[in-house]
Amino acid sequence: MDGLQEQQLLEQACECLEGATGLHPQIERASSLYLRVAPERTQRCFEVHTVPRLTPASVSWIAARLEPEYPVLIVSEYVNPRLAERLKSMDIGYLDLAGNAYINAPPVYVYVRGNKPVAAESVDRDPAGRAAFQSAGLRVVFALLCAPRLLHATYREIADAAGVSLGSASRSLQALRDQGFLLETGSRTRRLHNHHALIQRWTLAYPEQLRPRTLLGRYRAPGPGWWEHADLEPYGAVWGGEVAAARLTGYLIPERVSIHTRMTPNRLMAAFGLRKDPDGDIELHQTFWPPECHTEGPELAPRLLVHAELMASGDERNIETARMLYEHGLAGRLEPD
DNA sequence: ATAGAGCCGACTCGTATTGC
């Protein structure tokens, strides 16, 4: 999202706030966007973060990443009641285009939730631009991030490795180029740019766009702690999410299990006595990344995926663990932008 | 509440064109 679109979204949200409350917010632009919500009544200034489509994962991301100088105000097209509740509980302010808002700037206090979303034109709805962060695009981005050799491969090789069609690979790469995430440095030599933002976009889009499509089913094990001594390797499977994070950091006691496998679930079910259960705490997923993707160990999913799964859970301890994984693994492996 | 029709977006596939 570029600066102009950010400001447009903020201006529209401010109009909604003005209409609903009679406050006269004042936008200030420096290195980032700032908002004085009621300059005539309080000098309190918020640092604005625009997130057109707010999801549980993006709230997790924001909660994990922000160490702001000023209190934070999230501006989105729509903040649903559950997210509103969650943001308020963390004392993070929000504004949306439906007129929902939480602003805690004494003596000014606003809390509105439950307004329905307005059917407005999204600022992030350009089909070509989104291609990189839909299911096919997410596979391509993941392959490029985890197997950098592919940056210098042909379109066909990239498409094969990512498990998408040639046309989808082409559209995804074009979208990445358009958004400044992919730089052509010569004939078939490419470089990823702005890794941090790219990982953020991937992390936010993964639980919505790709994860539901790789889900094979939910299961339940005969007893707790079964995963501690289970050997997945013979079944072409790896640990994701909380179990992988526990093994990488020793910081978590897993409650939910996610397993990524290249085979059908039958053999895993037979080996570990798993039963199908729509409310089970075990999720089986089809592996979507190429074998050459870098992993931390033979039985662990790539760190980028583990990070995204933790962030998507919304659990505070998971988010903290995700931050550790990012800082002590992902960030160090990135090329400088 | 549910089933069926219709619509739409995302994706794949095939093919034509262009450039090296």
Place this chain on the structure above:
DNA sequence: GCAATACGAGTCGGCTCTAT
């Protein structure tokens, strides 16, 4: 000849609307 790119046709799945 091969790779990159563009584009149209077709498929699939999800969503909404409507009739029952």
